[in-house]
Amino acid sequence: MEASQSSAQQQEPLYRRAIFTFSGSHFLNDLVTTGMVPALVILYKHAFELNYTQSTLIVLLSYLTSSVSQPLFGMIADRKPRVWLLPAGVFCSIMGLALTGIAPSLPWLLLFISISGLGSGAFHPEASRGTHLASGSKKSLAQAIFQVGGNAGQAFGPLIVSVFITYTGIKGLLWLIPIAFISLLITVQILPWLKEELIITQRHKTTQKVKGANNYLGASLLSCIIILRSWCQIGVVVFLPFFMDSLSVQQAEILSFVFVGAGALGTYLGGVWADKIGTKQLLILSMLIATPFALIFPHVHGVLSIIVLLFFGFSVLSSFSASVVYMQRMLPQSIGLASGLAIGFGVGAGGIGSVFMGGISDAFGVSTVFTILSFLPLVGAIIAFFLPKYQEQL
Template sequence: MESDSVSKSAQVHADTSFYRRALYTFSGAHFLNDLVTTGMVPALVVMYKHALHLNYTQSTLIVLVSYITSSVIQPIFGMLTDRRPRVWLFSLGVFLSISGLALTGIAPSLGWLLLFIAISGFGSGVFHPEASRGTHFASGSKKGLAQAIFQVGGNAGQAFGPLMIPLFLIHTGIHGLIWLIPIAFLSLILTVPLLRWLNGKVQAGTKKKTIEGENNIPGVIMLILVIILRSWCQIGVVIFLPFYMSHLSIQASETLNFIFVGAGALGTLFGGMISDRLGMKRLLVVSMFLATPFALILPHLHGVLAVLDLLFFGFSVLSSFSVSVVYMQKLLPKNIALASGLSIGFGVGAGGIGSVFMGGISDVFGVATVFTILSVLPLIGAIISWLLPNEKTLGKTA
């Protein structure tokens, strides 16, 4: 009996120590994945255009293919892996996302370029559901904090992606992307050792006859609306800020975008840290409501005041990013991977589609009208968040 007690104690200690290792591995892999997909791909469009002599329509196909393969169909991967988990997709996904982008450096034509972009996007699409499921298993009772650590990795990758373009390619041109191949193999060294642990968690979960809690479809629909509004707001600022502040240089505009997204990464971490105490619904409402005044005054500010506003705007509007993932998992306790696909992938994809819609508005009414629309999106999101069911009434996830 004593040896059994010692054995159980040792196992608990091992699980506790491996919890941190797993969590930071998921976050690190998320950084590498989003660095090359949502971070570098949009910033590389100009270089692809010049290297392959593309027109604007052909150039937009690059982003469209990337968004469709990496984000829009991510919920489909989530549904498939909920029925039959495939933990190896975690490692394969991040490997394909990096190596696919690396191969675009030697693409001889638009067709080959789109194929390699699709491979990279596909890798990102299959990576996210399994990585988010693994974060769920590794989180223990601190769901919000764990998901925040995971999401900060992705947000940091998005922020640093554009900054890598001049640093990495200034001397090599587009062909220098092929040197990302060693990083792709490095990702395997980082992720493969975790597969045995992840498979054990998945197998333990499938042995349970029932999963506590029922799927709340009305709540899912409302939360998806909030995620879409937040994504439109985020991507709208990133895409249209350089056009709106056309008096600034491209480098200055990219710096402002980095400030906005970087502040959002800090907000994501902070939101996850306090959500386990404050409550997820309350944090969603407060964060979206606080973002509203900063969104309203942004078009009227310049210089240092604009920088400060972007800091507070990004921090507040994205502080609910990781919380919405955990909230969706509570609303869909029987479909954890699908919940991740809806809250992460679909949100990003919807933002890309929304950017096209806002682009049409800017062509007709001007960029200033886009920023007027962006200023009211957080307020609408706050109202819808207030209508969400309280997470304490949703039952427990597995």
């Protein structure tokens, strides 16, 4: 009887309505956080007359409020899920950025950015948990679809800044307010299903203990890899307009779109491949393949730089969804915490790296930042060799 139930669980299909709801809301959330905030730095810099270090404080606060709060929200949700954080989180993340369009000073700007970051921190654990519940036996594929939504938002962020905000100025961000209310319509409709699934999951926990103990050492190693990957992504998106100063802001932001857009495609295909070859192998390969492109990017120009940037983004971000599944399998007793670490804390630590890189830019120039970035994928690949193995099925 138990064997047949286990077999049925393994063959359980994706619940597509839920998966695409979470992916769509993830698009909106990451569009206004990791997508637009780094791309807006150059506009905030001019509007408030900031230096590089002050400018990157904006990214730091956005990512720090999100990254620190995500594991906390995840641990709270592991004890008692709060599904209302899903719509409330994405609403606050969008509304917070919209209000920066009327910020009268840097302190007010940082306050609104913090509200946006906290909203993102509340959204991610519940959305990732919901994706986990709706994934059936296709864990990596489901997370890939969910993460593609987020990565697509990150990709379109610089593009929206390039084609719209650079012409309207930061006041154009007020047009995001209607989007905040649309996000409520998207997310609220899935709450009845999510509540029911959580009740079933809680009953299952009381009758059958979740297999496997939490592997905190493995989770720490994986967090280091996610941080290095995040530094690559944030470093390119934030400092590319300054590095390629011969280009207009619009042209530089389009290059950022190429980088993150290629990463979105890589995220989806990486999720498909991870179900076939395993996530550890995918993590190692993605970082190794990204290394040569990272090393040569600072030294190429013209069309070749676009091609290298495309392959760099595709390879280094292809492990995004796989790393979330990997973290959930290393922390099977704490799915909310695992999601908070993989999507939040590790990724959000990129904000700290951006301030560090801002200080380097002020002291040694932006080119030094790209020299440092070029070695990060290789370091990540080396760490990935020491990750523990795990069973493919949860």
